[in-house]
Amino acid sequence: MYKEGIIDLFPYLCQVTFMPSRDQKKSRVTLLDVARRANVSRATASLVIRKSPLVGSETRARVEEVMRELGYVYNMGAARLRAERSHTVGVIVPNLTNPFFAELLSGIEAMIDEAGLVVILANSGDLPDRQDAVMQRMREHGVDGVILCPAAGTEPTYLRRVAEWNLPLVQALRQISDEADYAGVDYAGGMHQAVDYLVSLGHRRIAFAVHGPIHSAYHERISGFGEAMQSHGLGADMIIRVPNQLGGIASSANLLLNRPDPPTAVICFNDVIALGLSAGLYDCGVKVGSDFSLIGFDDVTDAEAMRPRLTSVSTAPATIGNNAARLLLNRLADPLRPPERIVQQTQLHIRQSCGPAMIAAV
Amino acid sequence: MYKEGIIDLFPYLCQVTFMPSRDQKKSRVTLLDVARRANVSRATASLVIRKSPLVGSETRARVEEVMRELGYVYNMGAARLRAERSHTVGVIVPNLTNPFFAELLSGIEAMIDEAGLVVILANSGDLPDRQDAVMQRMREHGVDGVILCPAAGTEPTYLRRVAEWNLPLVQALRQISDEADYAGVDYAGGMHQAVDYLVSLGHRRIAFAVHGPIHSAYHERISGFGEAMQSHGLGADMIIRVPNQLGGIASSANLLLNRPDPPTAVICFNDVIALGLSAGLYDCGVKVGSDFSLIGFDDVTDAEAMRPRLTSVSTAPATIGNNAARLLLNRLADPLRPPERIVQQTQLHIRQSCGPAMIAAV
DNA sequence: ATCTGCATTTAGATCGATCTAAAAACTTTT
DNA sequence: AAAAGTTTTTAGATCGATCTAAATGCAGAT
Structure with missing residues (x-):
C-alpha cells in the first residue's frame, strides 16, 4: 500500500505549499497522511489518537508532533462507522422557549460535554408525532443514546419500542415507564x-x-x-x-x-x-x-x-439535567444495568x- | 421484531428468525439487505432513499416496501463518510440559561430542522478558549457549518482561521468580522x-x-x-x-x-x-x-x-435565529456567494x- | 437486423477510521 | 545462544453508505 518512501520531501506538504487554492475540497489530512509522515502504520497512528497505552512513548510523541504539524482533524464520522459509537447524544425537549427547559438543557449539555460527547438537540413541540419523527432522525444520525422529556400523551409502549431499537433512553422530568431510567423531581x-x-x-x-x-x-x-x-x-x-x-x-x-x-x-x-x-x-x-x-x-x-x-x-432544573446526563452516561457504560431513578427533593x-x-x- | 415472510429464500431473514436473541448488536439492517430482498443492487436501493428521479416507479415502490418490512434505518454516518456532508449544523452560544439565547436557539432549531438537518449544540460560556475547544469538537464531528454567537473577546483573525478550515460560519448577534455572514439586530x-x-x-x-x-x-x-x-x-x-x-x-x-x-x-x-x-x-x-x-x-x-x-x-431573538439559520443554509447551497448581513429592525x-x-x- | 437515444440499473472502487490476529522488535530467562 | 515472554507495530479486512462509469433493456428510426 503506502511505500516506506524515505524522506521524499513529503508530497503532502508540497501540495499544501504550492497549491493552497486548489486544496479547497480535496485535501483533507487523513490518518494515513499522518502515518506516512511519521513512518508508522495507520494502525499505530490510530492507537495514538485514542490514547492507547500500547504505543511506545517515543513513537507517540513523534506521531502527535506530526498531527500538529499537518493540522490533522479527527474524523469522528469515519470512526463511528467502524466502531459503532458516535459520541453523540440526542436531547429532545418539548419547548426551548420555556426558561425551565433551557436550564434543564444547560445542565445536560454541561455534563455531556464534560464526558467528551456532544448534544444533538431537537424540539418535540410536546407533540407525540413530531417527537417520533425527531426520534427517527436521531436514530439515523446514530446517537449513542437519548435524553427524552416525553411529550404529553407519550405512551409507555412507545418507550418499549425505543428499547427494542437498542437505543438507550433516559426520561427526564416526566416518567412514562418504569422500565427506563428517569431523572426528575419529587x-x-x-x-x-x-x-x-x-x-x-x-x-x-x-x-x-x-x-x-x-x-x-x-x-x-x-x-x-x-x-x-x-x-x-x-x-x-x-x-x-x-x-x-x-x-x-x-x-x-x-x-x-x-x-x-x-x-x-x-x-x-x-x-x-x-x-x-x-x-x-x-x-x-x-x-x-x-x-x-x-x-x-x-x-x-x-x-x-x-x-x-x-x-x-x-x-x-439544571441539576435534573445533570442527573439525566449522568444516568445516560452510566447506561452507555453498562447497558444491562437495571433501570435507575434519580428523584430530587424540592426546597x-x-x-x-x-x-x-x-x-x-x- | 418482524415475522418471517412466507417465502424464506432469504438468508438474512433466517438469521433473524432463528437467532433473535443474538442479534442484539450485530444485525443492523443494511442497504445491502434491502437490495437483496428487493432483487436490486445496492446502488439502486441507495438511489431510492435519496429520492432520485432515476429509478423506475415500480422499482421504487418495491424497494420502499421492503425497507418498511425490514425496519431499515438509514445510516447517516456511513453516508456522510462518502458524501462529505453530515446534515449537521453546529450552534455555539455563550449561555443557555439566558432566555434571550434560548429563544435565539429555538429560532435556529426550527429552521434547521425544517431543512432536514440537525443541530449540534454547545456552550462557550463566553470564553474564547472554550469556544475554540468546542469549535474543534464540531470540526471533528464534521458539521456542515456553524452558527456562532461569538464569545466576548473573539478576534477577527479567529474567524479568518475558521474560514481557512473551509467551515462555513454565520455570526449571530455579535459581529466580529465582515468577511462572514451575520444575522443580528440594529x-x-x-x-x-x-x-x-x-x-x-x-x-x-x-x-x-x-x-x-x-x-x-x-x-x-x-x-x-x-x-x-x-x-x-x-x-x-x-x-x-x-x-x-x-x-x-x-x-x-x-x-x-x-x-x-x-x-x-x-x-x-x-x-x-x-x-x-x-x-x-x-x-x-x-x-x-x-x-x-x-x-x-x-x-x-x-x-x-x-x-x-x-x-x-x-x-x-427567535427571528434572528431564523435569519442566522437561513443564512447558513444559503451558504451551504452556494459556498462562494459574497458575505451577507441581515440586520433586523427593533421596535x-x-x-x-x-x-x-x-x-x-x- | 442494426443502430441510435433514452431511461434504468449496476459492479466495483471509495470515503477514513477501527478491529483482529499475527508479526516484529526487544527483554529477560534458561 | 536459544527459548520464552513482553512490548510495540502492522497488514488487511471491515463498517454502510455514495460515486463513477459503464452496462442493460427497450423504444423507435434506419
Whole structure:
C-alpha cells in the first residue's frame, strides 16, 4: 500500500505549499497522511489518537508532533462507522422557549460535554408525532443514546419500542415507564411543602392554579396537592385552569376572587403562573403577601426580582439535567444495568409573597 | 421484531428468525439487505432513499416496501463518510440559561430542522478558549457549518482561521468580522427609538444601565446611545455599570438616585436589568412610570407581566435565529456567494413604565 | 437486423477510521 | 545462544453508505 518512501520531501506538504487554492475540497489530512509522515502504520497512528497505552512513548510523541504539524482533524464520522459509537447524544425537549427547559438543557449539555460527547438537540413541540419523527432522525444520525422529556400523551409502549431499537433512553422530568431510567423531581413532596407552609400560616381555603399539557409531572403535582390537603383535613377541590399565555393569566386573577367561596392562598403550577397572577392581583388592588398569599413552583431567577419577592418551591432544573446526563452516561457504560431513578427533593424558598390568613374572610 | 415472510429464500431473514436473541448488536439492517430482498443492487436501493428521479416507479415502490418490512434505518454516518456532508449544523452560544439565547436557539432549531438537518449544540460560556475547544469538537464531528454567537473577546483573525478550515460560519448577534455572514439586530436604531421617546416625554437627564461582557453588541448599544443623545444636544455621560446577577441589580438602584445630578429616566441594556431596577426602585419607594421612567431592551415575555408593564425595545431573538439559520443554509447551497448581513429592525413596545419628566427635579 | 437515444440499473472502487490476529522488535530467562 | 515472554507495530479486512462509469433493456428510426 503506502511505500516506506524515505524522506521524499513529503508530497503532502508540497501540495499544501504550492497549491493552497486548489486544496479547497480535496485535501483533507487523513490518518494515513499522518502515518506516512511519521513512518508508522495507520494502525499505530490510530492507537495514538485514542490514547492507547500500547504505543511506545517515543513513537507517540513523534506521531502527535506530526498531527500538529499537518493540522490533522479527527474524523469522528469515519470512526463511528467502524466502531459503532458516535459520541453523540440526542436531547429532545418539548419547548426551548420555556426558561425551565433551557436550564434543564444547560445542565445536560454541561455534563455531556464534560464526558467528551456532544448534544444533538431537537424540539418535540410536546407533540407525540413530531417527537417520533425527531426520534427517527436521531436514530439515523446514530446517537449513542437519548435524553427524552416525553411529550404529553407519550405512551409507555412507545418507550418499549425505543428499547427494542437498542437505543438507550433516559426520561427526564416526566416518567412514562418504569422500565427506563428517569431523572426528575419529587413534585408531590414539593406540593406538600407548599401546602404545609400555607396551613401553618392559618390558610384553609387553598387553590391550585394550573395550565399547560397534561403529563405525568402534571398528575403528580395534582395528586400531591390532593394528598397534602387531605392530610390536613382539607378539601382539594379548588383546582383552577388558567390560560397558557402569560398575558391571559393576569386577567384571570379576578376569577379567583369572585368565586362564591374565594381562596385566601394560591399555589401555582409554575412560576409563570405565579408571575401572571401576581400581576393580575395587583391590578385588582389586592396586596399579595398580606391580603393574599401566593406560592410559585420552580423558583426561576425572576422569583427574586418580583415585588413582593415570590415564595417558590425550587426544582433546580439544571441539576435534573445533570442527573439525566449522568444516568445516560452510566447506561452507555453498562447497558444491562437495571433501570435507575434519580428523584430530587424540592426546597421551599420562603420570601415575601405569603402572609397569615385573614380570619375575617369567613 | 418482524415475522418471517412466507417465502424464506432469504438468508438474512433466517438469521433473524432463528437467532433473535443474538442479534442484539450485530444485525443492523443494511442497504445491502434491502437490495437483496428487493432483487436490486445496492446502488439502486441507495438511489431510492435519496429520492432520485432515476429509478423506475415500480422499482421504487418495491424497494420502499421492503425497507418498511425490514425496519431499515438509514445510516447517516456511513453516508456522510462518502458524501462529505453530515446534515449537521453546529450552534455555539455563550449561555443557555439566558432566555434571550434560548429563544435565539429555538429560532435556529426550527429552521434547521425544517431543512432536514440537525443541530449540534454547545456552550462557550463566553470564553474564547472554550469556544475554540468546542469549535474543534464540531470540526471533528464534521458539521456542515456553524452558527456562532461569538464569545466576548473573539478576534477577527479567529474567524479568518475558521474560514481557512473551509467551515462555513454565520455570526449571530455579535459581529466580529465582515468577511462572514451575520444575522443580528440594529441595536443602535433601538437605542435611538428609546432615547427619542424619552426625550419626547421631556426627559433630558437619561442614564444607560449596562452589565455583562464587552462585545460588539455592547459597543453598538453604547455608541447608539451616545449618538442618539447627541442628536438631541444631550450628553451621554451617564453610563452606569450594574452587577451581572439579578439580585445585585435591585440593590444598586439607589446609586442611581443618590447621584449629585440624578437621571429622570434609565434605559437598560436588557430586560434583566430593567426587571432588577424596577424592583430596586420599588424598594426605594419610587413609582416607576410616574416618578421615574424605565425602558428595557429585548422585550422578553416578562415585560408584559411586570407592574407597571415594562416599555421595552423588542429584538425578536427567535427571528434572528431564523435569519442566522437561513443564512447558513444559503451558504451551504452556494459556498462562494459574497458575505451577507441581515440586520433586523427593533421596535419600541410602549407600555407603562415611562411617564413625562418631572420639571421640579432641577 | 442494426443502430441510435433514452431511461434504468449496476459492479466495483471509495470515503477514513477501527478491529483482529499475527508479526516484529526487544527483554529477560534458561 | 536459544527459548520464552513482553512490548510495540502492522497488514488487511471491515463498517454502510455514495460515486463513477459503464452496462442493460427497450423504444423507435434506419
